[in-house]
Amino acid sequence: MPELHPLSDLSDDALDWQVLLHSGSASAADQARYQRWCQLSPAHAEAAREAEALWADIGQTNAAQIFVAEPAPRKRRWPLAIAASAVLAVAGIIGWQQVPVWTSDYHTGIGQRQVITLADGSRVTLNSGSALSLAFSDSERKVVLKAGEALFETASDLRPFVVEAGGEPVQGREAVFSVRRLASGPSVVLAEGEARVGTQAVAVANDARALTAWQRGKLIFNGKPLGQVLSELERYQHGRILISDHTLAALEVSGVFDLDEPEALLRTLEQRYNLKITYLPWLAVVH
Missing domain, CATH: 2.60.120.1440 (Jelly Rolls)
Structure with a gap:
């Protein structure tokens, strides 16, 4: 049968380099370290070439993950509309995440493959x-x-x-x-x-x-709005993720994310981008 070659650990490292180099914060020293990394072996050089080509291709992917220049400080707000949305989200969460498993031959739960x-x-x-x-x-x-x-x-x-x-x-x-x-x-x-x-x-x-990197437990995206990123992430964890305003939802992020640690994305966003995340039962509000 045809074989879809999965991303290897070396390829993951090469993609991490691409995230750093395109983050807007890479220094001349980082560039030099990347060149040395590429020269470690023919396998490193091949992984680098593949990652560079892949990164050029994923500008319009709908998968997702983190790294972008830090935004300017922003006033944190939690509008009343978000609180109302939270109530509605919690009320509807059970029906929203149901999968018709009882009549299926095979099924997976949230976060499973x-x-x-x-x-x-x-x-x-x-x-x-x-x-x-x-x-x-x-x-x-x-x-x-x-x-x-x-x-x-x-x-x-x-x-x-x-x-x-x-x-x-x-x-x-x-x-x-x-x-x-x-x-x-x-x-x-x-x-x-x-x-x-x-x-x-x-x-x-x-x-x-x-x-299709999800089949290996990865999400990859390049310059995707935060709103789309979080919408994709919702597929891999229980509960809803809501955003407090349209400006925040438009924030562009890029990177590679490990699906086996879905909570890590929210923690990284909170630490890197001057965000605050309020956690409620079955709900996370990003603001």
Whole structure:
């Protein structure tokens, strides 16, 4: 089957260098240290080249993580509207995070990932809060994604591999692709092979490695608004994250984040960007 090469530890280090070098705070000494790091071995040099190319590709990714120049001091406010929103968020949180697991063959809880090998040899990686069922037959290999997101690495087989996730069906042929179920229909990222949504072909995404880095426990983003970053982070932890004002939501952040430590992002934001985070049951308010 096609193989989606995961980011290695060395690649993670190379990406960390890219975060620093593009943060606006890198010094000449940092630049020199990076050059020395690149020269440690051919593997280091290759990881650096791949990270530089990947970083150039992820300016528009919807995944997310931290590092940007420190903003100017800002007056902290907690409008009454935020308090009202907090009450509504807590009241609705249980229904908001429910996943239809009882009728699914496989499912993951919030913050969990699971790798499944199917009977045909295809491999599926379920993202946080996801659920799917299998409906294989003699004529097709159908997977129903009932919630969340999954990465599919399809094995060679005469039967088509079809993913139903609301809207048009997604079909992959000896492909590596992710499907995320949204209210508007499936969102598809193709890394290798061929895929179609209905009758429309899907192009291989230049930033597929970044967009599917969650399967290795990473979120990667470059210049994404804080509001989108926190919206993405909500998928990997219990409860809601609210922001107190639109200006703060537009703050651009970049970096690489470890999904196995979701609380670390909020702590880093609080320490680096002159933020305050108020924690309530099932709710964090950033202001």
